[in-house]
Amino acid sequence: MLLEIENLRASIEGKEILKGINLNIPSGEVHAIMGPNGSGKSTLSSIIAGKDGYDISGSIRLDGQEILDWEPEIRSRAGIFLAFQYPVELPGVGLSSFLRACVNERRKYLGEPELDASAFLALMREKAAMVELSQELIRRPVNQGFSGGEKKRNEIFQMAMLEPRMAILDETDSGLDIDALRIVAEGVNKLRHAQRSMLVITHYQRLLEYIIPDRVHVLMDGAIVMSGDRTLALTLEEKGYDWIRAEQEVSS
Amino acid sequence: MTNTEMMTKFPHLGQASDKHLTHEPPDFRHEDWKYTHFPQFQQYKIQLPSALSQDDRTPLSVPKIPLGDDTWIVVVKNGVIQPNLSQLPDPSSGISIRSLTEADVQHSEESGLPFGALAMKHGHYFSQWAMAQHAAGLFIDVKKDVVAQKPLLIQTINEITEAKQVLPCHHVVRLAPHSSLTLSEILEGDGAGMSLSVYEIHVGIGANLKHNQLQLWANSQECIQQVLVAQERESQYAHFAYCSGGKKVRNQLTVSQEGQMAHTELTGLVLPGRNEHLDNQTLMRHISPNCSSRQRYRSLVGHEGTSVFNGKVYVDPAAQKTDAYQHHASLLMHESAVSNAKPELEIYADDVKCSHGATTGMLDAGEVHYMRSRGLSEIQARLMLQEAFVRDLLESLPVESLRSWCLNHCVERLHDLNRLTD
Numbered sequence: 001m002l003l004e005i006e007n008l009r010a011s012i013e014g015k016e017i018l019k020g021i022n023l024n025i026p027s028g029e030v031h032a033i034m035g036p037n038g039s040g041k042s043t044l045s046s047i048i049a050g051k052d053g054y055d056i057s058g059s060i061r062l063d064g065q066e067i068l069d070w071e072p073e074i075r076s077r078a079g080i081f082l083a084f085q086y087p088v089e090l091p092g093v094g095l096s097s098f099l100r101a102c103v104n105e106r107r108k109y110l111g112e113p114e115l116d117a118s119a120f121l122a123l124m125r126e127k128a129a130m131v132e133l134s135q136e137l138i139r140r141p142v143n144q145g146f147s148g149g150e151k152k153r154n155e156i157f158q159m160a161m162l163e164p165r166m167a168i169l170d171e172t173d174s175g176l177d178i179d180a181l182r183i184v185a186e187g188v189n190k191l192r193h194a195q196r197s198m199l200v201i202t203h204y205q206r207l208l209e210y211i212i213p214d215r216v217h218v219l220m221d222g223a224i225v226m227s228g229d230r231t232l233a234l235t236l237e238e239k240g241y242d243w244i245r246a247e248q249e250v251s252s
Numbered sequence: 253m254t255n256t257e258m259m260t261k262f263p264h265l266g267q268a269s270d271k272h273l274t275h276e277p278p279d280f281r282h283e284d285w286k287y288t289h290f291p292q293f294q295q296y297k298i299q300l301p302s303a304l305s306q307d308d309r310t311p312l313s314v315p316k317i318p319l320g321d322d323t324w325i326v327v328v329k330n331g332v333i334q335p336n337l338s339q340l341p342d343p344s345s346g347i348s349i350r351s352l353t354e355a356d357v358q359h360s361e362e363s364g365l366p367f368g369a370l371a372m373k374h375g376h377y378f379s380q381w382a383m384a385q386h387a388a389g390l391f392i393d394v395k396k397d398v399v400a401q402k403p404l405l406i407q408t409i410n411e412i413t414e415a416k417q418v419l420p421c422h423h424v425v426r427l428a429p430h431s432s433l434t435l436s437e438i439l440e441g442d443g444a445g446m447s448l449s450v451y452e453i454h455v456g457i458g459a460n461l462k463h464n465q466l467q468l469w470a471n472s473q474e475c476i477q478q479v480l481v482a483q484e485r486e487s488q489y490a491h492f493a494y495c496s497g498g499k500k501v502r503n504q505l506t507v508s509q510e511g512q513m514a515h516t517e518l519t520g521l522v523l524p525g526r527n528e529h530l531d532n533q534t535l536m537r538h539i540s541p542n543c544s545s546r547q548r549y550r551s552l553v554g555h556e557g558t559s560v561f562n563g564k565v566y567v568d569p570a571a572q573k574t575d576a577y578q579h580h581a582s583l584l585m586h587e588s589a590v591s592n593a594k595p596e597l598e599i600y601a602d603d604v605k606c607s608h609g610a611t612t613g614m615l616d617a618g619e620v621h622y623m624r625s626r627g628l629s630e631i632q633a634r635l636m637l638q639e640a641f642v643r644d645l646l647e648s649l650p651v652e653s654l655r656s657w658c659l660n661h662c663v664e665r666l667h668d669l670n671r672l673t674d
């Protein structure tokens with residue numbers, strides 16, 4: 001199992017946000033999490049990536065290793081990647097020098113030699129083309145002056161550069177028009193790999209028409225209340241979250 | 253020293269106008285000296301440059317700056333030019349550099365641009381005090397229409413061993429009409445004394461002076477400096493200040509645009525560390541119409557360091573169509589870091605464009621977290637953000653080799669400041 005989440009609970013300022021999450025993602029699979037606003041999707045992804053400030057219990061294992069006490073940079077170097085729902089602007093920090101440092105940290109962790117300037121440049125050109133990110137954007141500071149869509153494409157570009165084991169996409173589709181959505185989805189699909197798993201968080205079914213998930217989970221009020229194959233996303237789209245609430249009441 | 257005594261020494265100056273001419277150094281009650289004052293100044297002993305041998309052949313630790321042969325270099329130790337360590341321009345270049353002498357002073361009076369006039373008109377207490385001591389220094393004279401073929405670098409090394417000793421210097425720079433020069437200075441040293449320097453700079457009609465000062469004082473040293481600039485019409489003056497340290501440093505930059513269409517560019521980067529207090533003050537005097545100025549200052553303040561910035565812009569009723577801009581940003585590396593920044597705008601003309609802004613704060617936690625989540629350690633992330641904060645200002649340093657040297661120095665300095673913070 002590539003990622004195992006077991007009875008994960010998280011609270012902030014005394015308020016419980018995640019209420020015992022269990023989730024297993026085998027290597028090579030793409031899982032989707034859907035859920036209404038405020039259900040805890042971003043909290044779950046932030047906690048996997050190592051954001052502090054939460055009271056946490058339970059377990060998160062990557063390839064069998066407990067990662068809850070690892071610093072965010074160690075998790076990243078070990079192969080966890082989070083595409084932020086709201087990517088951050090880094091004033092004055094050039095995208096290419098930033099990414100070169102990041103890529104080399106990951107390579108050092110894996111025992112691979114660092115990339116020299118020209119090898120890095122070639123890699124960057126190739127991956128940028130994949131998400132149709134212009135050379136002009138690459139020369140700018142990270143996300144500075146980027147449009148909403150460009151920021152999201154930049155997240156997928158960075159994911160392509162870092163070649164993670166476990167990629168989490170937090171509402172990467174929100175704020176994208178249909179063309180941008182297609183570009184992002186095609187980029188993601190090219191990165192599907194037997195040694196790489198993905199967790200795609202979305203609010204809408206639309207993205208899952210492009211990125212076909214192996215499993216779909218529904219997160220409501222801090223707990224996974226239903227799991228199924230890709231048809232669950234369609235049913236959910238059709239019947240809405242109230243249907244799940246009704247189902248839950250019946251079963252309880 | 254009293255008012256009268258000063259007048260006796262500089263009889264040609266006439267009535268000095270100002271409130272600064274008091275018997276005692278200004279203390280915290282004086283608005284301009286609120287954060288930075290030197291209460292024991294009157295007990296300081298004067299160390300005059302002439303007390304040192306003219307031919308000091310002891311090896312100097314002149315920092316190795318890869319400037320190549322394409323630079324004129326003047327090494328000045330404790331106020332005295334070291335000819336054997338310098339590469340001075342030859343007389344045919346139209347640029348002369350020498351020690352200020354009594355003869356120069358006499359000649360300047362005859363020429364109608366007397367030395368000391370700017371200092372007595374706009375100088376603060378310490379500058380006027382230095383003048384009264386007959387402080388000597390360099391006289392840099394660029395002839396009419398001469399465009400300097402190489403940049404000039406002055407390396408100043410002040411080794412005033414004892415605390416409460418002060419080395420006063422008075423430098424004069426004259427650019428005749430339509431001449432141009434890039435003048436860079438590296439100021440550093442050892443010991444515990446104070447460097448007190450007054451610069452009188454005259455930029456003639458259509459002349460262009462790029463003036464870069466890199467102050468690398470040790471954290472035992474004190475410095476008071478005032479750079480006084482008079483710009484004639486259509487002239488350009490650009491000042492770049494890099495202040496990497498010092499126990500207590502007070503830099504004052506006073507620029508008067510005395511003719512139309514003059515442009516002034518003031519840039520400063522200040523990096524005080526622990527128990528260091530670096531104060532930069534500017535006074536931009538817009539007294540002629542159709543002139544512009546642009547001020548950009550940034551302070552990156554380490555653990556228990558203090559930065560002060562006070563930027564005054566004065567726009568005279570006559571200075572219509574003035575375009576003045578000022579911005580100051582400080583980045584505090586720790587809760588114990590202090591930054592006092594104050595813009596002061598006095599605008600008496602109505603058809604002007606004046607804008608100013610100031611920001612202060614610590615690194616954004618969200619930015620640091622984003623970078624860490626891509627694999628950078630906390631310190632790598634901080635350094636990268638700090639370097640980005642300073643890099644953009646360093647672009648204003650016009651000499652390429654000096655710029656990359658300065659960037660390296662700055663990055664090393666940031667490493668030190670971060671180490672202290674942890």
Ligand SMILES: Nc1ncnc2c1ncn2[C@@H]1O[C@H](COP(=O)(O)OP(=O)(O)O)[C@@H](O)[C@H]1O
Pocket residue numbers: 012013015017035036037038039040041042043044
């Ligand atoms: N820093 C925080 N402090 C307090 N409450 C928070 C914080 N972050 C998130 N929450 C709350 O936790 C719940 C889940 O938020 P979030 O994970 O962002 O939901 P989603 O991504 O599913 O929309 C919401 O009720 C939100 O208000």
Ligand SMILES: [Mg+2]
Pocket residue numbers: 041042043085171
């Ligand atoms: Mg969210």
